[in-house]
Amino acid sequence: MLNKKSVDDINVKGKKVLVRCDFNVPLIDGKITDENRLVAALPTIKKLIADGGKVILCSHLGKPKGEPVPELSLAPVAARLSELLGQEVKFAADREVVGPNAKAAVDVMKDGEVILLENTRYRIEETKNGEAFSKDLASLCDVFVNDAFGTAHRAHCSNVGVTQFVDTAVVGYLMQKEIDFLGNAVNNPERPFVAILGGAKVSSKISVIENLLDKVDTLIIGGGMSYTFSKAMGGNVGKSLLEEDYCQYALDMLKKAEEKGVKLLLPVDNVIADDFSNDANTQVVLRGEIPDGWEGLDIGPETEKIFCDAVQDAKTVVWNGPMGCFEMPNFAHGTEAVAKALADTDATTIIGGGDSAAAVNQLGYGDKMTHISTGGGASLEFLEGKELPGVAAANDK
DSSP states (O other): OOOBOBGGGOOOTTOEEEEEOOOOOOEETTEESOOHHHHHHHHHHHHHHHTTOEEEEEOOOSOOTTSOOGGGOSHHHHHHHHHHHTSOEEEEOOTTSSSHHHHHHHHTOOTTOEEEEOOGGGSTTGGGTOHHHHHHHHHTOSEEEEOOGGGTTSOOTTTTGGGGGOSEEEEOHHHHHHIIIIIIIHHSOOSSEEEEEOSSOSGGGHHHHHHHHTTOSEEEEOSTTHHHHHHHTTOEETTSOOOGGGHHHHHHHHHHHHHHTOEEEOOSEEEEESSSSTTSOEEEEETTEEOTTOEEEEEOHHHHHHHHHHHHTOSEEEEESOSSOTTSGGGOHHHHHHHHHHHHSOSEEEEOSHHHHHHHHHTTOGGGSSEEOSOHHHHHHHHTTOOOHHHHTSOBO
């Protein structure tokens, strides 16, 4: 079990608190087009304000690669956060992030005030975890709070390096939730425990499949990666997504599942199309019977029933990766069926970031899930059973 100190375990009254948030939001012409990440950060920020801390926020945005790129400035975030919090968030515009503006602003802060530093990736050291920038960040604060799960799988200055130069490093509410659900639910799940994996490639989910086969009661595989299994079992997959190099691996996994007594469910039928487009001609065929020139773009109706039945009595379900090309309405049916089945179950339902999170929200089932992870890459590494640097760096209870 991961047991980290959180913002509830410390008292920040009168202290300077540096908070690493995930404000990596989409910007078009300086306007924030999706503010979910800002809203998600508010509980931790409000808690620190209420406790009388001097709150210094920091985050990266996009990939400026160590250059001060004006269109990747966090200035619009400071403006919007001021509105969301109902109090001023002062923006410290320093191209070196911790510069004269930031230092001056921090020096005169009163308890409960908030400032936001410039994009941490304006500094070339950030992504290399260089000591100079870590020390600069630490010099501003007494306490460090990491609430940015999206970058927890990377060891950067603003989430890992800085912790070497502060006495107190804890996690915020968002990080705590990710640890509770993704970290601990997977390692100590209420059973039956079902995992659903989709998405395009077997290769990107190898470690996840291996780790979960040691933990789950049922493993469901859909999406593009299922065609590699289908081919491995001697079927025809037409021009569906296929990783020839992983066919033997797929057979090994089927064998491992059998040895462990894990139910491994694969599609029994597929919705196929004669072109990769929403308007293509479609038909439903049995697994492994996809004619040449056609490709599988979704799971079929029989598969939907089997997959949905499998989650009905589950107590814990983790889902990462869509069942088909859900971006095209005609091939979103399988993904939607699974989302609906999860919405209807009493199980703890955990959506592992990335495309599955987008699909669940887009299809309108977001509020029916117990937890939707805020990190794509980070949630995958948690599901692989890896230690995440950003989590490890926080103080243990």
